[in-house]
Amino acid sequence: MRSYFYSVHLYLHIPFCHRICPYCSFHKHTPGGHDLRAFFRAVAAEARRAVDVHGCGSPRTIYFGGGTPTLPSRTVLAEFLDEFREIFDFSRVEEWTVEANPRTFDAEKMALLRDHGMTRVSLGVQAWDEATLATLGRDHSPDEARAAYQILREVGVSSVNVDLMFSIPGQRLATWEATVDEMISLNPDHISAYNLNYEEDTEFFDRLSRGEFRTDDENDASFFLLADERLTAAGFDHYEVSNYAKPGHHSRHNRSYWEGADYVGLGPGAFSTVAGRRWKNVADTGAYTILAAAGQLLEREVEHLTADDLRRERIALLVRTAEGVPLEVVGEAGWEAVGKLVEAGLAHPPAGGRLALTAQGRLVADSVAVELW
Ligand code: SF4
The missing domain is CATH 3.20.20.70 (Aldolase class I)
Known part of the structure; x- marks a missing residue:
C-alpha cells in the first residue's frame, strides 16, 4: 500500500x-x-x-x-x-x-x-x-x-x-x-x-x-x-x-x-482547493462521465487564490463559528471594528486570542466578516 x-x-x-x-x-x-x-x-x-x-x-x-x-x-x-x-x-x-x-x-x-x-x-x-x-x-x-x-x-x-x-x-x-x-x-x-x-x-x-x-x-x-x-x-x-x-x-x-484546509472534489460540478489553486469540475454529468473515463482534464473555472484571499475567506467562515476568528488573521482595518462590535453587543470581548460573535452578531455574520477584513 x-x-x-x-x-x-x-x-x-x-x-x-x-x-x-x-x-x-x-x-x-x-x-x-x-x-x-x-x-x-x-x-x-x-x-x-x-x-x-x-x-x-x-x-x-x-x-x-x-x-x-x-x-x-x-x-x-x-x-x-x-x-x-x-x-x-x-x-x-x-x-x-x-x-x-x-x-x-x-x-x-x-x-x-x-x-x-x-x-x-x-x-x-x-x-x-x-x-x-x-x-x-x-x-x-x-x-x-x-x-x-x-x-x-x-x-x-x-x-x-x-x-x-x-x-x-x-x-x-x-x-x-x-x-x-x-x-x-x-x-x-x-x-x-x-x-x-x-x-x-x-x-x-x-x-x-x-x-x-x-x-x-x-x-x-x-x-x-x-x-x-x-x-x-x-x-x-x-x-x-x-x-x-x-x-x-x-x-x-x-x-x-x-479552517481553510485543502480538499479534493470528485464528480461533476465538484470544487477542489489545493495549495491556493481552486477549480470546478465540468458541471455536466454526461460530459463528465465520458471525459473522466478517458482520463481527460475535468477542470473548469480555475482560480489562483492569494494569501490575502485565503485570509479573508477564513475570516468569513470562522466568524460564523462559536470559537470565532483568531485575532492574528484580522486585518489592520478590522482592529477598529473589533471594539465597535463588542460595544454594539454583536461580539464577545476577545478571549484566548479569538473574537467570537454573540447570538445577535451571528444574525449578521456575513456583514461582520467584511468589517474584519
Ligand atoms: S434537488 Fe436533490 S440535492 Fe437538491 S435539495 Fe432536493 S433532494 Fe437535495
Whole structure:
C-alpha cells in the first residue's frame, strides 16, 4: 500500500435526485438516461488520477454529497464502494459522511455503507409538517422521514445529522417551533438548521423576483433565535451559525473547510482547493462521465487564490463559528471594528486570542466578516 502524509479532505458529488426541489441550486438532475454504472466507473477513474496528481490517497475526512448519494441501487453502490476502498488508504479517515434522503434507502443499503466504513449520515428532512414539505416540493412525508430516521438508528450509524430549513414561505413561527421540538424528541447527534436562501436559477428565486414570495429579516431573526434557544437548552452546542451538535458529534469535514484546509472534489460540478489553486469540475454529468473515463482534464473555472484571499475567506467562515476568528488573521482595518462590535453587543470581548460573535452578531455574520477584513 502506498503511504501519503498529506492532510487532505475528500468530497464526492453524486448528482442524481428522484425529484428536483424548487429551491435547490446544486448540480443535480434526475437519473434520466444516465448509466449509473458508467458514472461510477468514471468517478473511480477520476479518483485514481487524483491520488496520483494531488496526493490525496489518505484522506482524513470523506463526504458524499449531492444530489442524493443514497439513490443508486444497492448493487451499483456495492460495486463502487468495493472499488473506492481499493483506491484510497482508509487508515487516517476520521469521519465519512453520506447525505441521504428519506425514501431512497432501506436498512440493507445503510448497512452496506456502514460496513464499507461510513460513520455519519446527513438526513435531508427539512421540515416535519406536510404543508411545509409540500411548499418545498419534497417527495417524502413526515412519517417517511421518521421511518428513515429509525432505520439509521437501528442500523447503528455512529453519528446522525438531520437537515432542517426555516423562513420557508407560509411557514409560521409556531410550525417551526413544533419542528424544532419534534427534532429534540428524536434526539439526533447533530442538527443543521438553515435559513432558506433564494439562489439564482431556481424556481424559488423566480417566484421571489415576481413578488410571489418575500424575505423578512425580522422573521428570519425570530426563527433563528428560537432554534438557538431551544436546541442549546436541549444540550446541543450551537457551534456554527447553522450547526448544532451533541458532545463529540461536531462535523470534522465542515470544520476543515472553515479552517481553510485543502480538499479534493470528485464528480461533476465538484470544487477542489489545493495549495491556493481552486477549480470546478465540468458541471455536466454526461460530459463528465465520458471525459473522466478517458482520463481527460475535468477542470473548469480555475482560480489562483492569494494569501490575502485565503485570509479573508477564513475570516468569513470562522466568524460564523462559536470559537470565532483568531485575532492574528484580522486585518489592520478590522482592529477598529473589533471594539465597535463588542460595544454594539454583536461580539464577545476577545478571549484566548479569538473574537467570537454573540447570538445577535451571528444574525449578521456575513456583514461582520467584511468589517474584519
Ligand atoms: S433532494 Fe437535495 S440535492 Fe436533490 S434537488 Fe432536493 S435539495 Fe437538491
